[in-house]
């Protein structure tokens with residue numbers, strides 16, 4: 228039975244109550260019309276909500292009329308709130324029931340998710356006239372805590388490009404996310420402001436919202452797209468002891484999803500966008516793992532999910548609200564499809580693995596929800612799920628079901644839009660001239676692009692066009708598979724035109740995909756080799772020895788007499804200085820070649836193919852066949868730079884406290900903190916960006932690296 232969207236708003240009495248044993252609840256909310264939209268239409272006509280058992284339905288399906296007939300699908304969610312159901316209705320039905328648990332020391336998280344401009348901020352934050360879910364919850368919590376003297380504080384943060392910033396701090400300091408072995412999360416540096424009245428809350432978090440004005444994004448709004456979160460901490464004394472229960476109610480306003488193919492956006496926005504998507508997919512992976520009770524929940528895939536770990540896992544409850552635009556919006560269809568995929572097999576019950584017994588009793592016994600997947604969706608869902616499993620996995624495990632457990636449902640690399648791929652590939656072309664941090668970024672992009680294109684090519688070879696769903700599901704939602712193939716080619720063309728021909732090296736084409744993919748794979752393998760040949764951490768010599776070696780290497784580049792020509796290999800002590808990454812120095816066979824050529828072609832890292840001019844293998848390794856001394860010098864410099872960065876990171880991952888303190892910029896406090904981070908993760912520093920975790924800015928890092936290198940020539 229398809230409902231009319233104009234049903235009476237107050238339907239809460241007739242609605243099926245949310246199942247209290249469910250850990251994650253997925254609902255949708257159709258945004259109301261804004262002024263200009265409303266003038267054109269007053270009724271949402273493109274979304275149809277199907278309620279199999281009327282208002283008492285346990286779940287509903289959504290379908291979109293503007294979808295091409297051939298692609299028409301329906302997506303299942305627990306419930307869909309229409310455009311006339313305001314935040315009060317959603318609050319009383321979805322959020323209010325979570326509050327008693329918060330007062331008992333349990334945690335809950337409400338996540339708004341959707342396309343750009345779909346009403347997430349109005350839903351979570353709202354305005355003083357139309358309070359959002361956070362303000363409504365705050366009022367409720369304050370009225371309850373007033374009576375029993377519990378204390379309430381709030382924190383607010385922003386996650387921008389995978390870094391957390393304190394919104395309530397005027398300087399917006401970086402917040403460090405630390406987790407202990409029990410999964411308890413500590414947010415170091417995040418302010419907590421006591422809340423005594425709802426007016427204080429409005430002043431701090433909702434100011435500036437007028438009646439007809441769109442809700443403004445908090446007084447602290449920045450002109451950048453980021454995920455925002457609010458934490459309401461409620462401390463209450465426990466019944467039988469002197470300890471305090473601290474329950475947390477989290478509200479997360481995820482940055483809006485935007486398909487970058489629609490727009491020509493600049494590099495920075497592309498990076499911003501891809502980071503936003505990465506966090507979004509990480510969140511969906513976590514929610515999916517929780518709702519299907521998988522053993523491994525990938526909290527560490529993003530800062531936001533790590534930050535929310537103890538408010539998503541354990542006895543915590545999660546509410547995912549997908550906000551939908553009332554007028555046609557392909558991005559909204561995509562968002563619903565993602566959430567609906569998480570919803571399938573959503574039998575996750577609230578499991579308390581911690582000590583919060585009170586929560587267990589309140590939140591009902593474990594029970595498996597009977598999975599109800601309507602016929603309209605099951606076929607598609609099955610097809611999608613199967614086709615998304617890597618072929619190799621299918622072969623290994625023999626059964627799809629076993630593969631599904633523990634895999635990532637949403638993979639940012641597989642979800643990269645073509646523009647993002649283009650950006651990643653362009654990055655490959657310009658790697659050598661980028662700065663240190665850009666270099667780090669391009670390296671990770673190369674890997675992503677490589678993996679993505681590799682898979683895409685291998686699948687396109689293996690699968691029929693209609694089975695493209697593994698890599699191109701998103702495109703499938705909006706267009707047919709052949710169109711996807713066509714658009715991939717378009718993207719490839721874009722790449723070659725954008726990168727001034729360099730991209731030829733890395734861009735697959737239909738007729739010679741394997742050859743060109745190989746080039747990409749080569750780039751990937753080169754990166755991998757670099758990683759493989761990273762210093763074995765246990766045996767790693769102190770950084771001073773590695774720096775010394777690099778210094779020799781650097782000096783050799785500037786030396787007019789090649790280091791290797793007059794020395795037998797055995798006497799070269801570089802090898803002993805760097806046992807994990809030995810340099811193989813091939814002696815030139817003749818003495819007629821120029822010094823530069825000796826140097827450039829004969830000093831190679833192990834595993835790098837030997838360039839043997841004049842042999843038939845020569846052509847295969849054009850990439851490394853440098854002719855100009857200038858190119859040679861640049862290449863070596865870039866290698867040295869990369870190597871130095873790796874050594875530096877390796878040092879931070881392994882050195883003792885005293886050794887750490889010998890580095891510029893690292894004092895007692897930072898060294899202690901580094902050791903703490905190492906307790907949590909074996910290798911906390913994987914790239915220069917990770918150093919922001921210890922409060923070092925990109926500029927400081929560069930300065931430190933310069934000092935280290937400069938010191939070598941003193």
Ligand SMILES: Nc1ncnc2c1ncn2[C@@H]1O[C@H](COP(=O)(O)OP(=O)(O)OP(=O)(O)O)[C@@H](O)[C@H]1O
Nearest residue numbers: 259260261342343344345346347348349441442483
């Ligand atoms: N229930 C509603 N009724 C009418 N208009 C609404 C409603 N909710 C949101 N809007 C309007 O829609 C627009 C977008 O709203 P909002 O800023 O909340 O979206 P958003 O999803 O948070 O956007 P972004 O993705 O950019 O963060 C605003 O102009 C807002 O006033």
